Amino acid sequence: MGNGLARGALSALLWVGFGLHDAQAAACRADLALFSLPRGGEARFTVEVADTPAERAQGLMARKSLPASAGMLFVYDSEREVAFWMKNTLIPLDMIFIDATGAVVAVHENAVPLDETPIPSGAPVQIVLEIRGGLARKIGLVPGAHLAHPAIDPARALLPCD
DSSP states (O other), X not given: OOHHHHHHHHHTTEEOSSOOOTTSXXXXXXXXXXXXXXXXXXXXXXXXXXXXXXXXXXXXXTOOOOOTTEEEEEEEEEEXXXXXXXXXXXXXXXXXXXXTTSBEEEEEEEEOTTOOSOEEOSSOEEEEEEEETTHHHHHTOOBTBEEEOTTSOTTTOSSOBO
């Protein structure tokens, strides 16, 4: 992909400058993962929510592509340590592990397609976002970023919803 095309794809999900700050409320929707980034700016992904055991078990298996502005948000009822694998997953993915406050606590980059090696969260998390492999690093989605989403308890949220 040429530099112009890469910038265009990233601009669809990344706004730098007057982004969200932790003290501000965010406009939230179930199908939107909205992040405040540690170096400033924000990132937005249109997401499918997997919040039942069956949906979480299926995940992104058998998908042949994933747009740069899309992802899957795995939501659990409470914080726990989790481990993911890439069984039957055909595309490389970044896994963003998020605690119950919305803080990104770990990122696993470029999970290998079809690999059955467990990828642990390393800490209790309540949400995991899967996005296109290599994208998290490109946009600065790293530990210290904060997620605004209706699945996060507003009393605990570092970046609360409106």
